[in-house]
Amino acid sequence: MHNSTQAKSAIFPYRYRRYIVYVCVAVIALSLPFIQINGNQIFLLSFDHKELHLLGTVFSVQEFYLMPFLLIMLFVGIFFMTTLGGRVWCGWGCPQTMFRVIYRDGIETKLLGLRKRIDNKQKAPDFSLMSNKLKKLLAMAIFSLIAFTAAANFLFFFVPPHDFFAYMSNPFEHTILLGFWLGIGLFLLFDATLIGENFCVYVCPYARVQSVLYDNDTIMAIYDSDRGGAVYAPNGEKNPLAPKKQNEANECTNCVACVKVCPTHIDIRKGMQLECINCLECVDACTSVMAHYNRPSLVCWSSPNAVSSKSKVRYFRMKTIGYIIVLAVIFSILLIVGSNKETMLLNIDRNTQAYSIRKSGAVHNYYTFLVENTDSKDHKFYFEILDNEKLEIIAPSDPVSVRAGSKSKSVVTISARSPLDSALEDKDLLEHIVIKAYAVDDDNIQVERKTFFVYPPAKDLRK
Numbered sequence: 001m002h003n004s005t006q007a008k009s010a011i012f013p014y015r016y017r018r019y020i021v022y023v024c025v026a027v028i029a030l031s032l033p034f035i036q037i038n039g040n041q042i043f044l045l046s047f048d049h050k051e052l053h054l055l056g057t058v059f060s061v062q063e064f065y066l067m068p069f070l071l072i073m074l075f076v077g078i079f080f081m082t083t084l085g086g087r088v089w090c091g092w093g094c095p096q097t098m099f100r101v102i103y104r105d106g107i108e109t110k111l112l113g114l115r116k117r118i119d120n121k122q123k124a125p126d127f128s129l130m131s132n133k134l135k136k137l138l139a140m141a142i143f144s145l146i147a148f149t150a151a152a153n154f155l156f157f158f159v160p161p162h163d164f165f166a167y168m169s170n171p172f173e174h175t176i177l178l179g180f181w182l183g184i185g186l187f188l189l190f191d192a193t194l195i196g197e198n199f200c201v202y203v204c205p206y207a208r209v210q211s212v213l214y215d216n217d218t219i220m221a222i223y224d225s226d227r228g229g230a231v232y233a234p235n236g237e238k239n240p241l242a243p244k245k246q247n248e249a250n251e252c253t254n255c256v257a258c259v260k261v262c263p264t265h266i267d268i269r270k271g272m273q274l275e276c277i278n279c280l281e282c283v284d285a286c287t288s289v290m291a292h293y294n295r296p297s298l299v300c301w302s303s304p305n306a307v308s309s310k311s312k313v314r315y316f317r318m319k320t321i322g323y324i325i326v327l328a329v330i331f332s333i334l335l336i337v338g339s340n341k342e343t344m345l346l347n348i349d350r351n352t353q354a355y356s357i358r359k360s361g362a363v364h365n366y367y368t369f370l371v372e373n374t375d376s377k378d379h380k381f382y383f384e385i386l387d388n389e390k391l392e393i394i395a396p397s398d399p400v401s402v403r404a405g406s407k408s409k410s411v412v413t414i415s416a417r418s419p420l421d422s423a424l425e426d427k428d429l430l431e432h433i434v435i436k437a438y439a440v441d442d443d444n445i446q447v448e449r450k451t452f453f454v455y456p457p458a459k460d461l462r463k
């Protein structure tokens with residue numbers, strides 16, 4: 001299996017395949033905030049409007065019960081991805097790795113010639129030369145355009161793009177947003193141009209946890225020591241018996257092409273290491289070296305079990321199938337809960353005054369109804385009391401208009417028709433009632449909420 005994979009890698013190196021994936025990821029990330037379904041973003045977590053957009057559906061802050069499902073999916077998804085593909089995210093999808101490729105390989109190496117070769121990432125530029133210092137500054141200036149564009153793009157998932165541009169046309173009135181934009185942009189600039197892969201090795205929390213999720217069927221960059229020869233002893237020290245050059249039993253030429261190309265400065269021949277970001281540059285390097293000998297690469301993208309048993313990688317195993325089932329269950333729950341979303345919300349607050357006795361003898365209770373129209377269309381709402389002939393809503397007399405995605409407060413008065421028939425002689429009576437709120441122009445939009453009505457004592461009504 002990995003022989004055919006290696007043959008493909010020799011024809012079309014992993015580096016170029018990663019570049020294609022990077023372009024796709026960048027196009028998706030840049031365009032996603034601008035794609036709208038029913039006038040809403042595919043994903044937006046707006047603290048400003050207190051709403052979540054998910055696949056074009058808007059959820060208000062009161063419906064954030066969906067967030068735990070999303071977070072559980074995120075974490076289970078990360079566990080699944082790591083068990084199956086190791087640090088595939090780091091090499092193929094992480095913005096940090098993409099920015100480093102753009103900055104180090106694209107701007108510093110190809111554009112400005114500050115570094116000599118992409119395939120030697122160990123050799124740092126000579127900064128004793130003034131020309132190199134100037135090139136470094138120029139490279140940082142060029143990358144700053146990408147850093148601030150990426151920072152704005154990231155913020156588009158929290159502030160809709162049209163709001164962002166409107167706010168930034170008057171930045172000093174929106175200093176918090178400006179601060180976030182500048183802060184994130186400067187961090188990306190500093191990270192990609194100065195911190196580099198040290199971030200992956202020393203800072204990134206994912207690097208700390210990923211190794212516990214690996215098993216012997218997880219795919220990763222792996223050196224075939226059976227073919228190449230054990231260059232390192234099991235304790236990680238250089239093996240004194242390691243072959244100095246290639247022979248029949250030990251195919252590794254010790255050319256260290258796989259070491260020189262490694263952006264995290266490790267030697268993959270030592271075995272799986274925390275620092276490996278799965279960029280597969282070492283696989284490409286060894287593929288080129290071994291091509292001279294008409295042999296497959298000694299470093300391949302495979303699993304320890306597949307390499308030792310010379311068999312196929314086992315993608316489907318108990319652990320990965322378990323993750324797939326858990327993800328499918330959570331996703332189904334998310335779909336069911338999301339599709340049962342209420343298209344209006346109602347909060348009822350009673351006023352502090354329990355009741356008022358009118359000159360006519362009528363008893364009134366007062367409430368504040370907060371109606372939220374979470375639908376994508378404007379609606380008119382009205383209210384009724386369910387299963388209660390003794391009470392009636394006397395204000396407001398007309399339906400309340402609420403624009404799509406907006407809220408409206410109404411002071412509602414409920415009156416008892418014949419309070420003496422219900423009241424107790426010498427103490428208040430509290431009667432539970434159910435209020436139905438509904439859109440007068442759409443039968444499908446309605447909610448019910450419980451509250452109560454208070455009758456004064458009958459002796460007070462007779463006064």
Ligand code: SF4
Nearest residue numbers: 262276277279280282
């Ligand atoms: S060992 Fe280095 S070059 Fe090879 S995949 Fe890991 S990080 Fe990349």
Ligand code: SF4
Nearest residue numbers: 252253255256258286
């Ligand atoms: S590139 Fe291949 S042959 Fe060269 S040192 Fe690395 S494993 Fe050995």
